[in-house]
Amino acid sequence: QCTGFIRNIGLMAQAMINKRISILGVTGSIGASTIAVVEELRARGESIEVEAITAGRNVEGLIEAALRLRPKFVAAAHEGSLARLKEALAHTGIEVGAGANAVEEAASRPSDWVMSAIVGAAALQPTLAALRRGVTVALANKECLVCAGELVIETAQRHGARLLPVDSEHNAIFQVLHHPERVDRMTLTASGGPFRTWSLEAMAKAGPEQACAHPTWAMGAKISVDSATLMNKGLELIEAACLFAMPEDRIDVVVHPQSIIHSLVTYCDGSTLAQLSPPDMRVPIAFALAWPDRAPIKAKALDLCSLQQLTFEQPDGVRFPALGLARAALRAGGPATAVLNAANEQAVEAFLNRRIGFLDIARVVEGVLELSAAGKLPSVSKTPRSFDEVMLVDNAARMAADRLATQRGVG
Ligand code: NDP
16 A cells, blocks of 8 residues: 555544633634634543633623633723623622723733734724834734734834734735745735626715625624625735735735635746635634644535535725725825724725715715825824824814714714
8 A cells, every 4th residue: 555655634633622722702703613613622622721811891791601611801992881790700700890991901911912903093003012022923904014014014023923814815815825935925815795797886885784695604894894895805905915915016806706716826937826715714723822823623615516606806996995005005005094994994984874875985984095096194104113103093084074074974
């Protein structure tokens, strides 16, 4: 019998993960998938201790997660949650805290691996706190890199921390990035979102219910709206440029409605490598948790014959201008991506609160970027290099976005 040139294929070793972890944003969609991965791996005998978990306002969800995961410390960003946390977790031995400082404390506590899954720029401070400890940060949050890419990468490098991408596209690229110095192009795939085939007239009347009804992924409200405008792909373009030091003009975006191919890397010899799997965020989360090994989780594997077809199309820049705005911001450099991110967060919130229509989101972002380029946003002139500088740009862009949203407002 031939023993094979490559040995040990498919021989699964036991008990490979021995980690103490923290989960920032445990009550969200990524938080729920992370809990599912942790519980499955624990049930298989892997040693995963939870040091700290955090949430924003969902105190009951945080309590439920605490009782399931048994962390040492639990923090809610909302100060008013402290009394309820204390009451519900009394006699469990779990320490509790509330407020932004408590969330930062959670990130600063001793753990080897931190899931960064708070939505928006609110993740920046705790993510920087985790990076300053020189540990591995599994980065699901993308807004951190969009508003403060240089600061995040520089902090990771200075403190010897490792950033592992969890966003499915960047995780896919990371999985096939065997020769980074030989990469020619990267291609990010996009599902196209719920409005891929809708007319502009229909999109103008769409509300949050339609925008959040994503065809292939179940996600939080903000990223769902970003997927509907294609701003999500714009944010991911900036994220990819930052994570992989790739120039903007060598990153393509292609719409792939089945969400099976999560992204592709084309090498200098014409070979293209891709990562494929049914859409399930547990896959990149488990990859990041087990890296450099792989975790044996029960995820559905690909059944090629049942797929029938994989299709691809160019993004439509007329119906989805947000992607072009993000490209332009990345090319412009300086504070532009931080402005884009903050304006988008405010515009999405205004849409979710029914203050503006769906098509107004990109118009508000465009308006704020124009003000910034014309030097009309206070404190916004150069690349923000510290947390305080990022916050100055962020605040100025949010205020301008709010003003424009009010002008465009429907109520
Ligand atoms: P969710 O809205 O489902 O969850 C967000 C989490 O952040 C919740 O735990 C929420 O707490 C917490 N949070 C909100 N505001 C604050 C705050 N000010 N301070 C501290 N915590 C806060 O989002 P998702 O899980 O969908 O996404 C999280 C991040 O991961 C986003 O950046 C997104 O772009 C990215 N991502 C998500 C994917 C997905 O499939 N969902 C895929 C790839 C990337 P509470 O529940 O209490 O409000």
